[in-house]
Structure formats: C-alpha cells, structure tokens
Amino acid sequence: MIHFRNDVRRCGANSRALKIAARRLMQELGEERSSVSLSLVDDETMRQLNHHHRGKDQATDVLSFPMRDGRALPGPEDTLGDIVISVETAKRQAAGYGAPLQRELERLLIHGLLHLMGHDHHVAHERKAMEAQERRLAQCIGMPWPYPVR
Numbered sequence: 001m002i003h004f005r006n007d008v009r010r011c012g013a014n015s016r017a018l019k020i021a022a023r024r025l026m027q028e029l030g031e032e033r034s035s036v037s038l039s040l041v042d043d044e045t046m047r048q049l050n051h052h053h054r055g056k057d058q059a060t061d062v063l064s065f066p067m068r069d070g071r072a073l074p075g076p077e078d079t080l081g082d083i084v085i086s087v088e089t090a091k092r093q094a095a096g097y098g099a100p101l102q103r104e105l106e107r108l109l110i111h112g113l114l115h116l117m118g119h120d121h122h123v124a125h126e127r128k129a130m131e132a133q134e135r136r137l138a139q140c141i142g143m144p145w146p147y148p149v150r
Helices: 015-028 043-054 087-096 102-117 124-140
Strands: 001-008 034-041 062-067 078-086
Touching: 001 015, 001 043, 001 102, 015 034, 015 102, 015 124, 034 087, 043 062, 043 087, 062 102, 062 124, 078 087, 078 102, 102 124
Parallel strands: 001 034, 034 078
Antiparallel strands: 062 078
C-alpha cells in the first residue's frame, strides 16, 4: 500500500502516475505486501527535516526513513518506511539535465526505496551496486536512466 501526501499543490507532479510507479517498484522489489509512505514537500520543509534528522541545514532532494532493519515487523502490514521528496529541488535537478519533472520524481522515488531496502552510496562499491539497482528499477517502469554508466 502506498500512503501518499502532496503538500505542494499545483506543482506539476502526476500523483496518480507516481503511486502506480511506486506500486510497480515495490512489486519488483518483492515488497508488494508492504507499505510505504511517500510525501512531496517544498524546500523549506525538506530543509527542516534534513536539519532535524541529519544535522544539515539545507534542502536535499530525497530523504528516506526506514522502519525496519532488514526483517519484517509483526502487524497487519509490513511498513518499509517513509520517503520524502522536495519537489522544488527535483524541478531544479530535472531542468539541469533536460528531464521532465515526473521522471525526476520517479528517479528520486527509486533512490528512496533502495535506501529503505538497506542500500547506500557512501563508498564506491556500495554506490556501484546501488546505481545498478537504480537502473534495473528504472527499466522496470519504462524510465530512461538519465545518468551515464560509471
């Protein structure tokens, strides 16, 4: 199940398509019985979250808040966690490489989901593995990958 919230009205995001992509991605990850919370926010909200949770007083594109440590939790539904995306940052990034906003939101959704699944990109071998998963997941939703293969 996708719990969706858009706090940035008339931002140009296709909420329905984003929820469909999220369901497809979770299915591809073998998490179709799990739930995830997906929120679209502005830069100021993202800055506050980033400052509170990571000590960084600036907006970022996506934050992920995992709810489990690799194992299913007891209860009626297994919650992977929360993904928060800054629409304003996503718009700037999309413009930077000539992509539509919707594709950038999907890319950030993929990135956030992989963080919820335990992937990271702080060291080279982790980054390479995560990027390979990002490309695989992008392909499963018919999304052209905007980055060169390293």
